[in-house]
Amino acid sequence: EAEVAQSPRYKITEKSQAVAFWCDPISGHATLYWYRQILGQGPELLVQFQDESVVDDSQLPKDRFSAERLKGVDSTLKIQPAELGDSAMYLCASSRDTGYGYTFGSGTRLTVV
């Protein structure tokens, strides 16, 4: 069964440092999403891509977060500088089209110390 690949699985970083997460969606899925999930809550959208274009980044803290999907396939989410409040699970998901169920990756658990 096709999977969404994410790396790393776990990341511990000191505050003010830069950190990056990588996602490889299911082959052929044009839509890619980055979600943030704080412990005890449901995931919340950070950014949505359609191919290489950003469709929605209204909830992305753009002063410190950036995301790219240069060739419309894999994607990178970066935080610089990291803050203590950024500690969370960062989930990547993809779907063949909007309006359908997403497939999520296993996530990257970020701890900022």
Place this chain on the structure above:
Amino acid sequence: GQQLNQSPQSMFIQEGEDVSMNCTSSSIFNTWLWYKQDPGEGPVLLIALYKAGELTSNGRLTAQFGITRKDSFLNISASIPSDVGIYFCAGHIVTGANNLFFGTGTRLTVIP
């Protein structure tokens, strides 16, 4: 973001019992989805509902898309220990952004 109210927040049940959880919103949704999340993992899609009134089953799971398009329920029959986890409802709203809004989750514990 959109508010999806999920209840109950947590459940403790005996193995073999049936479980029911639901999700309501003040907004109209055109898709309802139910996910299960194990600790340290991403959510896994269980059931997707695309039409108001739709009733769909997946093994021991049954979910329905409410007629008003503002609610959905998930039933699990004859629970087993591996049903333990957090269940999230999620939905696409009719208008506006295409992203998926998630409920607050129901934590299920199954006692053997």
